[in-house]
Amino acid sequence: MTAPKETRLILEHVDQPGYTTDIDCYLRHGGYEQLRKALTMQRADIINEVKTSGLRGRGGAGFGCGLKWSFIPPTNTKPVYLICNADESEPGTFKDRQIIHKDPHQLIEGMIIACYANNAHLAYIYIRGEFPLGAKILNRALDEARAHNFLGKNILGSGFDCEIYVHRGAGAYICGEETGLIESLEGKRPYPRIKPPYFPAVFGLYMSPTIVNNVETLCNVKHIIRMGGAEYAKLGKPNNTGTRILCVSGDVNKPGYYEFEVGSLTLGQLIHDVCGGIRNGNRLKAVIPGGSSAKVLRAGEKYKIKEKQSDGTLADKEITLEDIPMDFDTLAAVGSMAGSGGVIVMDHTRDMVEVLANINEFYAHESCGQCTPCREGSLWMKKITHRLTHGQGVANDPAVLKSVADNIAGRTICAFGEACAWPTQSFLAKFPEEFEQAAKMASAVNGSPKVDHSKAHDSAVALA
Amino acid sequence: MSAAAPITLSKKEIEIPADFIAEVDAIIARYPVSKRSASLMLLHAWQDRFGYITQQAVEWVAAKLELQPVNIYELVTFYPMFRLEKFGRTHIRVCRTLSCALAGSYELHKKFCEKTNAQGDPHGPMHSPDGEYTIEFVECLAACGSAPVCMVGDQLFESVKTDEQICNCLKHGA
Numbered sequence: 337m338t339a340p341k342e343t344r345l346i347l348e349h350v351d352q353p354g355y356t357t358d359i360d361c362y363l364r365h366g367g368y369e370q371l372r373k374a375l376t377m378q379r380a381d382i383i384n385e386v387k388t389s390g391l392r393g394r395g396g397a398g399f400g401c402g403l404k405w406s407f408i409p410p411t412n413t414k415p416v417y418l419i420c421n422a423d424e425s426e427p428g429t430f431k432d433r434q435i436i437h438k439d440p441h442q443l444i445e446g447m448i449i450a451c452y453a454n455n456a457h458l459a460y461i462y463i464r465g466e467f468p469l470g471a472k473i474l475n476r477a478l479d480e481a482r483a484h485n486f487l488g489k490n491i492l493g494s495g496f497d498c499e500i501y502v503h504r505g506a507g508a509y510i511c512g513e514e515t516g517l518i519e520s521l522e523g524k525r526p527y528p529r530i531k532p533p534y535f536p537a538v539f540g541l542y543m544s545p546t547i548v549n550n551v552e553t554l555c556n557v558k559h560i561i562r563m564g565g566a567e568y569a570k571l572g573k574p575n576n577t578g579t580r581i582l583c584v585s586g587d588v589n590k591p592g593y594y595e596f597e598v599g600s601l602t603l604g605q606l607i608h609d610v611c612g613g614i615r616n617g618n619r620l621k622a623v624i625p626g627g628s629s630a631k632v633l634r635a636g637e638k639y640k641i642k643e644k645q646s647d648g649t650l651a652d653k654e655i656t657l658e659d660i661p662m663d664f665d666t667l668a669a670v671g672s673m674a675g676s677g678g679v680i681v682m683d684h685t686r687d688m689v690e691v692l693a694n695i696n697e698f699y700a701h702e703s704c705g706q707c708t709p710c711r712e713g714s715l716w717m718k719k720i721t722h723r724l725t726h727g728q729g730v731a732n733d734p735a736v737l738k739s740v741a742d743n744i745a746g747r748t749i750c751a752f753g754e755a756c757a758w759p760t761q762s763f764l765a766k767f768p769e770e771f772e773q774a775a776k777m778a779s780a781v782n783g784s785p786k787v788d789h790s791k792a793h794d795s796a797v798a799l800a
Numbered sequence: 801m802s803a804a805a806p807i808t809l810s811k812k813e814i815e816i817p818a819d820f821i822a823e824v825d826a827i828i829a830r831y832p833v834s835k836r837s838a839s840l841m842l843l844h845a846w847q848d849r850f851g852y853i854t855q856q857a858v859e860w861v862a863a864k865l866e867l868q869p870v871n872i873y874e875l876v877t878f879y880p881m882f883r884l885e886k887f888g889r890t891h892i893r894v895c896r897t898l899s900c901a902l903a904g905s906y907e908l909h910k911k912f913c914e915k916t917n918a919q920g921d922p923h924g925p926m927h928s929p930d931g932e933y934t935i936e937f938v939e940c941l942a943a944c945g946s947a948p949v950c951m952v953g954d955q956l957f958e959s960v961k962t963d964e965q966i967c968n969c970l971k972h973g974a
Contacts, residue, residue: 425942426940427897427898427899427940430942465879468954501831504840507880508880522836523875585899586899586902591945592945593945680902680944698940702939
C-alpha cells in the first residue's frame with residue numbers, strides 16, 4: 337500500500353517558493369484573520385472549540401490541550417501567563433525549528449489567540465539558546481505585530497491587551513520540562529518542581545496560573561479557530577486528531593520533516609515510501625519512534641493491539657513494526673510513544689550497544705542533578721555503556737545496567753528519570769544478545785576498566 | 801556535567817559602555833513582574849558583547865538585578881552555553897547526539913580539530929593555539945534531518961560531510 341499524501345496544515349507555507357517571514361507576506365496569505373475572528377468570540381467558546389478539536393500536545397506527553405487550559409481554577413484572581421515552549425531539544429526532533437525560522441507569525445497568531453482565550457496579558461516564548469537566529473526572527477516578527485496592533489494595548493479595538501516577549505535558554509535540555517522551564521524563566525537553575533502541588537495551571541510562573549504549550553500545539557490553535565473544533569477533529573483519528581509533523585532522521589534515503597494526518601500512515605509507509613527506504617539497500621534494524629526517550633522498536637517484532645471493528649467492538653490484532661500507524665494510542669499500545677514526533681531509523685549495520693552509549697552520554701550530560709537516582713544513575717549507565725564499547729566491560733555489566741535503569745524510573749521529581757531509563761531498559765530488552773556479546777568480549781580481554789582520554793574520539797557510533 | 805578543573809572567574813575589568821547599559825535596561829523592562837527573570841538574558845547580552853563571563857560580569861549583573869552574586873554564579877556554572885574563558889574568534893559547535901553521530905559527527909569533530917590544531921579534552925571546548933578557533937561538541941542542535949550539523953558562530957551548517965564543506969565552515973568565521 338502506498339503512503340497517503342501529506343496534509344500540510346502547519347507547514348503549508350514552509351519552504352513554499354517566495355514565502356518570507358515578514359508580516360506583509362503573512363497578511364497576503366490570510367494572516368491574523370483568525371485573530372480577528374477569535375476576538376469576536378467568547379473566551380469559553382474558544383476553549384470549547386479547542387476541547388472539541390481533541391488537540392493533544394505536540395511536545396511529547398500528548399496531553400489534551402483544551403483540558404490543560406481548563407485547569408486554571410475558576411475562582412482564580414491572579415494574573416494568568418502563557419509560555420510557548422520553544423526549547424526544542426529532544427534528540428531526533430526538528431519541527432519547531434522549521435516553524436520558528438520559516439513561518440514565525442503563525443506561531444505568534446496562535447499565541448495571541450491562546451492568550452485571549454485564557455485571559456493572559458503577558459506571554460513568553462522560551463526559545464532554546466542554540467536558536468539565536470530564531471530568536472532574532474521572532475523578535476522582528478513581534479515588532480511587526482506590535483506595529484499592526486496585533487499586540488500591545490487594546491488589540492484591534494477589542495479592549496484586550498497582550499504582550500509577548502522572547503526569552504532565550506542557554507543550552508540545558510531540562511528546560512523543556514515545563515516546571516523546569518518556569519524556574520529558568522524566573523531566573524533560576526531549571527530544577528523541575530514537584531507535582532503536586534506545582535501544577536503550572538495553579539502554581540506556575542511567579543506562583544500564578546500558567547499555560548505551557550509547545551510551538552506546534554499553539555500553531556494548531558489558529559487552525560482550530562479557522563475550521564471549528566468539530567471540523568478539525570475530522571482530521572486524523574478519534575482521540576488522535578489533527579496533523580502531526582514527523583521528523584525522520586538516521587539511515588533512510590530521504591530524511592526530513594513531513595506532515596500527515598495523525599495515524600493516517602504506518603511506520604513502514606513512512607520509512608519505505610515517504611523517506612525512500614533504508615540507505616544503501618540495507619535492512620531495517622530498529623526504530624526510535626518519538627524522540628530518543630521513546631522506547632526502541634526492533635524490526636521483526638510482532639505486537640498485539642486492539643482494533644475497533646465496524647460494529648464498535650474491540651478485537652485483538654497482531655501487527656508488525658511496519659504496520660504500526662503513527663498515532664499516539666497505537667505507539668503507546670506497542671510499548672513506546674509518539675513523543676515529540678522524532679523518528680530515528682537504524683539499519684542492520686548499526687551496533688546497538690554503541691547507539692545506546694551515545695544516548696546515555698546525552699542523558700548523563702543533561703540530568704539537572706536534583707534527584708539522586710537520576711543524577712547518579714544516568715552517569716552510571718553512561719560509564720557502563722562507555723566501557724562496553726571500549727573493550728573494558730565486565731561480564732555482569734548488562735545486569736547492572738538493567739538494575740540501575742530499573743531504579744531510576746518512578747523515583748524522580750520529573751519525567752527525565754523515565755526519559756533516561758527507557759532507552760537503556762528497551763535496548764537491553766530488545767537486543768540482549770548484543771549486550772551479552774559485548775560484555776563477554778570485553779571481560780575476556782580486560783576485567784578492570786581504565787579510561788584512556790586519547791581514545792575519547794573513538795566512541796563514535798560505527799560508520800558503515 | 802563534565803569533570804572540569806576547579807572553576808575560577810577571571811578578574812579582568814572592563815569599562816561598561818553606555819549603550820550596553822541601555823540595552824540591558826530594555827531587556828529588564830520585558831520582565832515587569834520580577835527583574836530576576838532577566839538574569840539569563842543579561843548573561844547572554846554580556847557574553848555576546850564581551851566574549852565570556854568574568855567575575856565583574858557576575859557582580860555587575862547581580863547588582864543590576866538586586867541579587868547576590870551567587871544567584872548569578874550558580875546559573876553560569878549550570879547552563880552549558882555560558883563560558884568562563886576566552887574562546888577562539890570563531891566558535892564551532894558540532895552536534896554529538898545520535899542522528900548526527902550516525903551520520904559521522906565524530907569524524908567531523910575530529911577533522912575540525914585536526915584542521916585547526918585545536919587542543920584539549922574532546923568533552924569540552926578545544927582551542928586552536930593561534931586563538932582563531934574553538935571547537936566544541938554540543939548536544940542535539942535540532943536539525944537531525946540534515947545530519948551531521950554544526951554551528952559556526954550563530955549560523956547553522958547542515959550535511960557537513962566533504963572537506964570542501966568543512967573548509968567553508970572554517971572560512972565563514974574568518
